[in-house]
Amino acid sequence: MKQHDIHHFLRKYFDLNQCPVIDEQNGKITVRLTEELDRLLMNRPFYWEYMKKIGRQGEPAVITFISNPELKEEEGEWIHFGSPRLHQIFDSLLSQGKYTVVYEQTGTKGQNTPLIPWLVTNIKISYKGRQKKDEVLSIGLHLINGAILKPFMEIINPIQMDTAIADYCYTISPLIRVQSAYTRMVRFLETYLKEKDTEWAKEAFDEYQAEKQLLDHFYSVYQEKGEKEGKETRFEEELVQLKKRLMPCIQIEVVNGGMFYLSQHTTDHLLSL
Amino acid sequence: MDIQLQIDRTFPEQLQKRLDQNGPFCAYELFKMAYDTAKHLAIPGFKGLVTPDYLPHMEFLPHQLECARQVVENMNGRAILADEVGLGKTIEAGLILKEYMIRGLAKKVLILVPASLVNQWVSELNEKFYIPAVPQKKSYVFEQFDIVVSSIDTAKRKPYSDIVLNQHYDMVIIDEAHKLRNHKTKNYQFVRKLKKTYCLLLTATPVQNKLTDIFNLVTILKPGYLGSYEEFTEHFGRKKNVLKQEEKLQQLIQNVMVRNRREDTGVNWTKRNIETIWVEFSDEEYEVYLDLEKNVSHTDPFTALTLKREFCSSREACYLSLKKILQKNDHHLKGSIENIIEKIEGLPHHSKAKKVAELIRNSDEKFIVFTEYRASQLYLQWILQQHGISSVPYRGGYKRSKKEWMKQLFQNHAQVLISTEAGGEGINLQFCRNMIHYDLPWNPMRLEQRIGRIHRYGQSKDVHIYYLALKNTLDEQLLSLLYEKLDLFERVIGELDDILERLNIQNLDEEIKEIFARSKSAGEARIKIDNLTAAFHDVTEYPARGGRI
Structure with a gap:
């Protein structure tokens, strides 16, 4: 995230959370938080507890964020990628935006339109070898015929979606259950991962084996000498840590996901891609 | 090759539950923002450091970045950081820790440092790195906070030790790790018992006296990497084999240790002026x-x-x-x-002490005076007071809070800080640029540690170092035989550990003391020291191939 994107990002975040914007300049924004956001960001649970106890309405804080380097000296909180405040906001977004159900806004009038169900999951794949890297992948699965599409969010980006179903639209019931759709996605991912380069994993595994040999040898010397006391458990502990440090693995974690209802027209278009 | 897959299995259940209950669900815009956030936070590559992007306010030096990169990329997160004093080992450790945290590999972290440095580490990690480190104050801290800074003496004491040894730490960092060189000590045993995935050992002097020092440090990181203790001493400990085997040993150690020298860093260091003041x-x-x-x-x-x-x-x-x-x-x-x-x-004032008072009185600047003896420390305080000079004492035995307090007093009120040797490590006093060595230690390595307190990264002015020596005494012998002749500080420091190892000198302190005690005359001592220094010169003139450790 670039520094000049942050302002736009914050504006959107506060709008979505219904925080009134009091002042806004290029790279500087002042907002009044809601109680919910105040509790989330201001780290003052005692204040809210106290207000509740004396039966008064607490007053959410007014806060100014500066993301334009030229305004850095002005009153307000300097915010940048990496600053704890921004990461607090990231964290809150990730937990707030985890599950959704949305419907395509077809704009068709007076005509009954069926909407086809898709399961969408956005997945973070972490490759962990000697180091670690991540890949974020968006997958959609057609819950009638089982077709799988990626990167789903990017593909449907131009399409208007909303949490309320549009007039004259109705949904078709899925044939594939969420649980089994997810299982299919995992299988799809497994195939996807098999086709990827695994040099990183081999490298880590070789390193693991080399270090394990040293460890085996080190502890066997003490075994021979009869110095067994406490060494057995320590050896096992070292081995656990070694595995944790170097044994290659891939972690699959769902960032967020939900049901997406798309018109037949859109669905046909997606499947023809 | 089969790679283990760890799959999030809770998602479909959770979603199904919400579908059955008709919510709660988030707005589409929020959903999209969360997805974008995940993309922003994903680390796209194995290589390189992402930390600098997260800390735009920090200006890291090239050698610090290179060190962190090496540890993360090549050493798999277990390493000895052995830069010379004052090059920023704390910064390097912070960089590495932050990198592992950002990549989601470190959450639970234990940082063991000298008591006097606990607060400094906490504030540096918080302010420079946005790492929410907490100083250990009560026993619950070890359990309730993820990143704890403590002294090793506190951590190894009951009831804390039981708590600490039961935790799984993603990373353990140990400052002034040369104190762990003896594998028989409680501290060493304690550190070996810690359950740790990644581990950093920080020391400016990885080999202080003996070659086995390095063996013991490496064994904390990678047991068996240098063989068993017996194998190691057999291969490298015997005099005959040292030179032959050394290249291999250096290679081995280079894989687990990063060591930068002042002159390699490309940074313009302020000048160090050294002056000897003779007293009769x-x-x-x-x-x-x-x-x-x-x-x-x-x-x-x-x-x-x-x-x-x-x-x-x-x-x-x-x-x-x-x-x-x-x-x-x-x-x-x-x-x-x-x-x-x-x-x-019946004697009046000590001549050397009077000289110190005179030297300080002629200046408005702050001074640090190092002495080896507590009795001298008290005496110096008294005599300075007689001359209207304010001073504060500093000792290794002080509690953390008292050390902090004394440093504050020195910074804000007193002109002089009088420290005993034990106080030499662990406090940073860059705001002062004058140092008097009232007594000279046997081991010249100690002097470098003392000087490193003020001549370090962050010192903006040239520093002045004074040796005080009494004519026609042991002082003169020490100074002329060891210090001047070897010009030990400017040339050999940093290489000294390397040299001692090649000469198979087990303990330099003892070696020098032995020479002085066993010599019947000054002349004999001179000859013996000459022999020792000649050996030093030989080794420096014919450095081992393959670079130094």
């Missing part, structure tokens, strides 16, 4: 000194050596030792010692 004993003082030499030396050279050194420091330091000897009944030196004590009691 008064006649009465010198008479006592000669008495010590004549009447004690022939029967007990080690005792005489100690007494003479003490007397070069202060009457008080020597007086205490003499009293102790007298307490032992029927000491064979009883008569002559009583005689000496009587003379000492």
Whole structure:
């Protein structure tokens, strides 16, 4: 995230959370938080507890964020990628935006339109070898015929979606259950991962084996000498840590996901891609 | 090759539950923002450091970035950081820790540092790195906080030790790790028992006295990497094999240790001016000194050596030792010692102490004075006070809070800080640029540690280092034989550990003390020191192939 994107990002975040914007300049924004956001960001649970106890309405804080380097000296909180405040906001977004159900806004009038169900999951794949890297992948699965599409969010980006179903639209019931759709996605991912380069994993595994040999040898010397006391458990502990440090693995974690209802027209278009 | 897959299995259940209950669900815009956030936070590549992007306010030096990169990319997160004093080992450790945290590999972290440095580490990690480190104050801290900074003495004490040893730490960082060089100590055993995935050991002197020092440090990181203790001493410990095997050992160690030297860093360091100030004993003082030499030396050279050194420091330091000897009944030196004590009691001020007062009084700047003896420390404080100079004492034995307080006092109020050797490590005093070595330690490595307190990254002015030495005494011998001749500081420091190892000198302190005690005359000592230094020169002129450790 670039520094000049942050302002736009914050504006959107506060709008979505219904925080009134009091002042806004290029790279500087002042907002009044809601109680919910105040509790989330201001780290003052005692204040809210106290207000509740004396039966008064607490007053959410007014806060100014500066993301334009030229305004850095002005009153307000300097915010940048990496600053704890921004990461607090990231964290809150990730937990707030985890599950959704949305419907395509077809704009068709007076005509009954069926909407086809898709399961969408956005997945973070972490490759962990000697180091670690991540890949974020968006997958959609057609819950009638089982077709799988990626990167789903990017593909449907131009399409208007909303949490309320549009007039004259109705949904078709899925044939594939969420649980089994997810299982299919995992299988799809497994195939996807098999086709990827695994040099990183081999490298880590070789390193693991080399270090394990040293460890085996080190502890066997003490075994021979009869110095067994406490060494057995320590050896096992070292081995656990070694595995944790170097044994290659891939972690699959769902960032967020939900049901997406798309018109037949859109669905046909997606499947023809 | 089959790679283990760890799959999030909770998602479909959770979603199904919400579908059955009709929510709660988030707005589409929020959903999209969360997805974008995940993309922003994903680390796209194995290689390189992402930390600098997260800390735009920090200007890291090239050698610090390179060190962190090496540890993360090549050493798999277990390494000795052995830069020379003052090059920013804390910064390097912070960089590495942050990198592992950002990549989601470190959450639970234990940082063990000297008590006097706990607060400094906490504030540096918080302010420079946005790492929410917490100082250990109560026992619950170890359990309730993810990133704890503690002294090793606190952590290894009950009831904390049980808590600490039960935790799984993603990373353990140990500052001043050379204190762990002896594998028989409780501290060493404690550290080996810690359950840790990644581990950083910080020390400017990975080999302080013996080659096995490095073996013990490496064994904390990678047991078996240098073989078993017996194999190691057999391969590398015997004199004959040292030179032949050394290249291999250096290679091995390079894989687990990063060491930067001042001159390799490409940074413009402020200048270091070194000046020796000669002082002469008064006649009465010198008479006592000669008495010590004549009447004690022939029967007990080690005792005489100690007494003479003490007397070069202060009457008080020597007086205490003499009293102790007298307490032992029927000491064979009883008569002559009583005689000496009587003379000492009648002496006026110590000439060296007067010189210190004079030197400081002529300046408005702050000074740090190092002495080896507590008695001298007290005496110096008193004599400075007599000259209207304010000073604060500093000792290794102080509690953390007291050390912090003394440093504050020195920074804000007092002109002088008088420290005993134990205080040499662990405090950073870049706001001061003058240092007086009131006594010279046997081991020149110690001096570098002292000087490193002020001549480090962050010092903006040239520093002035003064050696105080009494003419025609042990001071002069030490200075001329060891310090000047070797010009040890400017050239050999940093290489000294390397050299000692090649010469198979187990313990330099003992070696030098031995030479002085065993020599019947100054001339003999000179010859022996000459031999020692000649060996040093040989080694430096023919450095081992493959670079130094």
